[in-house]
Amino acid sequence: MDGFKRKWVVAIDLGGTTTKLAFFNHSGKMIKKWKISTDKRNAGQYILDNIVTSIDKQLQQLKVDKEILTGIGMGAPGPVHLEQGLLYNAINLGWEKNYPLKKLLEKKMNLPVAVENDANCAALGEFWKGIGQHSKDLIFVTLGTGVGGGIISNGKLVRGVHGAGGEIGHITVIPKNGYRCNCGKIGCLETVASAKGIQRITKQLLASKKEKSMLSDKYFTVKDVFNAAKQCDPTASEVVDTFSFYLGLTLANIGNIFNPEIIILGGGIAKAGDFLVKKVQPYFENYAFPTVRDSTVISLTDLGNDAGVFGACRLILNQMMKSKKM
Structure with missing residues (x-):
């Protein structure tokens, strides 16, 4: 598959019940998609670790080295400070106000991260690859x-x-x-x-x-x-x-x-x-x-339920293009 020969990004649609994830190449071709349950126990402290573990597991199953990943885009439920990646208020996740989502995920994955409101991501997905x-x-x-x-x-x-x-x-x-x-x-x-x-x-x-x-x-x-x-x-x-x-x-x-x-x-x-x-x-x-x-x-x-991950993909690709890292 030509997608396996290129660099990938991770797209994440974080929901209160289910988190949808996907690998895309830099042309916007979806390589693999899957989903996991969103574990909100203990004020949501397991959510990011579960996402990281799931990404690693999928890479192992595909027999692909982590070095293929160049960035992560995420849609999250709540207003987001775009530059800082702060999630102002995520009632459905149990996180504290002004949760430093971008900073924490970048530290865990050692990759650039872009965060946006989940509905905005879905809109961006439809605008980019869907009916809009x-x-x-x-x-x-x-x-x-x-x-x-x-x-x-x-x-x-x-x-x-x-x-x-x-x-x-x-x-x-x-x-x-x-x-x-x-x-x-x-x-x-x-x-x-x-x-x-x-x-x-x-x-x-x-x-x-x-x-x-x-x-x-x-x-x-x-x-x-x-x-x-x-x-x-x-x-x-x-x-x-x-x-x-x-x-x-x-x-x-x-x-x-x-x-x-x-x-x-x-x-x-x-x-x-x-x-x-x-x-x-x-x-x-x-x-x-x-x-x-x-x-x-x-x-x-x-795009149905995939609108969010398509938008998250576009989000990180946009950020990478602006920073000239692509």
């Missing part, structure tokens, strides 16, 4: 355990002064009597458009309604909710409509600011496919400025 690669203006929204977002305007990531640009999941959509979010605010989009939010709304509706539902069991997944809605289950349909209203309203408001060519939906909830897009689209069109409505396409991710 021909668009200079795009919005990427991850719909999973939480709700994340990445915005690319005129070909550049919107980061903000402290790396918190594009935090779509924390836009307030219910200003009064909303649910409390993990971030500490009330009524964030994440409280109604994430997997946890959908399950909470479903349970409340099931408890308040007398009619039978396909979701009457105590345990159900978000996939179950969408499948039931596809079969016109009244409770599930109401849940999906509520979810679609808040998401469509939010996308319209963001669209009115950035006028993107494409809005890309990713994450586990996006596996609902075209059914999801068809539910969100009418609300987006209803609240979007006419020019935005007519010029913006809502689409599903092209």
Whole structure:
């Protein structure tokens, strides 16, 4: 394989439950991908060591020397100081505030490291190799355990002064009597458009309604909710409509600011496919400025769960090119 003859980088998509990793060559060709569980015990002290051990193990299995690696790119859940690689606040990992992620990983791996917010990495991945690669203006929204977002305007990531640009999941959509979010605010989009939010709304509706539902069991997944809605289950349909209203309203408001060519939906909830897009689209069109409505396409991710590692690869390649080490 030609990829084995070139230098590689490591791309990491660090999640609260699972960490996805991949080797890429300098042309952006994926050589190998795999995943490990994210061990958050004892304030997340094992996370980086597990990543290092996993990388070493994969190199041994591929019978490749560690010298082939030239850098590491990582997407992490939370606002990031790009130059210093500080993770300001990683609630889902248990790490302290201003966690020196870049410095610690560089020390453990003896390689240059670039760190970025995970949703920003996913947006960068779609912009580079996915469905957004021909668009200079795009919005990427991850719909999973939480709700994340990445915005690319005129070909550049919107980061903000402290790396918190594009935090779509924390836009307030219910200003009064909303649910409390993990971030500490009330009524964030994440409280109604994430997997946890959908399950909470479903349970409340099931408890308040007398009619039978396909979701009457105590345990159900978000996939179950969408499948039931596809079969016109009244409770599930109401849940999906509520979810679609808040998401469509939010996308319209963001669209009115950035006028993107494409809005890309990713994450586990996006596996609902075209059914999801068809539910969100009418609300987006209803609240979007006419020019935005007519010029913006809502689409599903092209790279799926690999968007994050593709973005992390692009991130470290960009850093290496700037430092002229490639």
